[in-house]
Amino acid sequence: MARRMSRCSFSSLPAETVSGILKAVLEDIVQDDMVTTPEADHQLLAGGLPFPHTMALVCKRWRDIVSSTPELWARIFWMVYAHGDQDLHCIKSQLEKSGSYPVHLTIINSWCHTRGIRVILQHIAPHLQRLKSLRLANFYEAHHQPHLDTLTGYAPQLESLQLTDGKHIHHCTDLKSRLKLDCPALRIFRVDKIVACNFDHQWLKNNLTHVEFMTISCGTGRNDRIYGARAVTLCQALEAVPRRIPCLTLDNLRLSDSGLASMNKAGVKIGAEQVILCISIDALAAIDDVCQTIVIEQCDSVHDLQSISLPSSSKSLELDGCGSKEPRRVPDARMWDGDTVTITNSHSSCIEIILHLLGAPFNDHVCSLWRRVTTLKLVANGDFVPLTLLKAMITSRQGAAGQNYLPGKNDEVNVKLEGVRPLMVFHVHGGQHITHEERAWFKERVKDFVWR
Numbered sequence: 001m002a003r004r005m006s007r008c009s010f011s012s013l014p015a016e017t018v019s020g021i022l023k024a025v026l027e028d029i030v031q032d033d034m035v036t037t038p039e040a041d042h043q044l045l046a047g048g049l050p051f052p053h054t055m056a057l058v059c060k061r062w063r064d065i066v067s068s069t070p071e072l073w074a075r076i077f078w079m080v081y082a083h084g085d086q087d088l089h090c091i092k093s094q095l096e097k098s099g100s101y102p103v104h105l106t107i108i109n110s111w112c113h114t115r116g117i118r119v120i121l122q123h124i125a126p127h128l129q130r131l132k133s134l135r136l137a138n139f140y141e142a143h144h145q146p147h148l149d150t151l152t153g154y155a156p157q158l159e160s161l162q163l164t165d166g167k168h169i170h171h172c173t174d175l176k177s178r179l180k181l182d183c184p185a186l187r188i189f190r191v192d193k194i195v196a197c198n199f200d201h202q203w204l205k206n207n208l209t210h211v212e213f214m215t216i217s218c219g220t221g222r223n224d225r226i227y228g229a230r231a232v233t234l235c236q237a238l239e240a241v242p243r244r245i246p247c248l249t250l251d252n253l254r255l256s257d258s259g260l261a262s263m264n265k266a267g268v269k270i271g272a273e274q275v276i277l278c279i280s281i282d283a284l285a286a287i288d289d290v291c292q293t294i295v296i297e298q299c300d301s302v303h304d305l306q307s308i309s310l311p312s313s314s315k316s317l318e319l320d321g322c323g324s325k326e327p328r329r330v331p332d333a334r335m336w337d338g339d340t341v342t343i344t345n346s347h348s349s350c351i352e353i354i355l356h357l358l359g360a361p362f363n364d365h366v367c368s369l370w371r372r373v374t375t376l377k378l379v380a381n382g383d384f385v386p387l388t389l390l391k392a393m394i395t396s397r398q399g400a401a402g403q404n405y406l407p408g409k410n411d412e413v414n415v416k417l418e419g420v421r422p423l424m425v426f427h428v429h430g431g432q433h434i435t436h437e438e439r440a441w442f443k444e445r446v447k448d449f450v451w452r
Contacts, residue, residue: 231259
């Protein structure tokens with residue numbers, strides 16, 4: 001009876017309400033599209049047809065609502081196959097159904113061949129002024145063949161542009177981008193490293209005036225490093241952006257020693273207000289000294305922070321989904337003067353490394369390399385906080401702040417502790433249960449303590 005009442009209640013919703021709900025769903029999907037690399041499975045919603053086709057299959061009333069709401073057809077997901085005439089017809093139909101509304105277009109070339117690329121892009125060209133976001137994936141030949149020049153013109157509404165080539169990008173070695181889109185409203189820009197290295201600098205200056213989020217994607221390989229001059233070229237492309245990038249993501253960027261050496265010789269650095277390093281933290285040594293926030297995501301080598309210096313100007317470090325190997329030695333003297341560390345959904349091994357860098361003794365040696373940190377936040381689910389090590393860190397910082405000295409077996413090898421500040425803010429969300437006595441211990445020693 002309850003189910004019947006629920007169905008009756010929902011089916012009685014006014015058409016405007018149903019349309020509003022579907023528009024909200026579409027808006028969430030589009031927002032996800034703008035910040036993710038397109039994959040084939042993103043075409044599907046709940047294992048069915050692309051949105052809004054799934055919604056049109058619910059019932060005749062919904063089909064009528066969907067058909068009469070052009071905004072719902074504004075997200076177009078096109079998988080290109082060898083024989084795609086039927087798909088081409090569907091895309092044309094959806095472009096017509098979307099009326100004059102801004103269009104969010106994703107095209108994935110799942111057919112590894114260059115034939116037909118120009119035809120595909122020619123179908124986009126008449127709609128440039130309606131494009132709100134454009135994602136082209138696996139068009140690995142389009143960047144150095146005369147194909148992208150098909151997209152020549154003014155795209156005043158284009159806010160998100162992604163040119164990613166995934167596994168095929170290694171086929172291109174000496175590209176020169178022919179993209180001639182005029183898109184001054186661009187806010188989100190994502191490209192592969194080789195495409196980024198070969199972009200015309202004047203195009204970057206003309207179109208990235210208002211960019212907020214920029215991503216350089218480097219694939220998933222562990223051995224695909226950037227060497228020598230190519231590292232310099234990448235930095236020069238970033239420097240061509242006419243503003244300091246608010247948020248720059250480097251996805252698995254692996255810099256070789258020769259790449260770092262070439263950058264130092266050329267006097268170039270990677271610059272942004274916030275830098276997000278995914279998987280690899282090789283680029284830490286190449287970030288300039290004006291960067292404010294460093295974010296490390298999905299990295300299993302946080303132990304390398306023992307030997308890589310953080311930018312001296314950065315005030316905040318965030319680690320999300322990270323892990324680490326067990327340390328085998330006292331960390332190198334890599335000082336950092338930031339004041340806030342946030343660790344989210346990371347393995348306890350990652351937390352342990354950070355606690356050692358904050359002052360927890362390691363083999364009876366104290367090495368508080370991050371002397372000025374006063375805020376530590378841990379966010380996760382489950383039993384993940386090493387309480388003994390955590391208490392040792394808080395105690396050592398208090399002692400150092402009060403005495404500038406901490407005893408140990410070999411005091412002469414302890415890192416200097418001048419200027420160490422005690423922990424003032426300590427928040428844990430999602431941690432294991434702690435006793436009343438443990439909670440009292442933390443409250444006595446930390447001014448702003450939260451454990452939930």
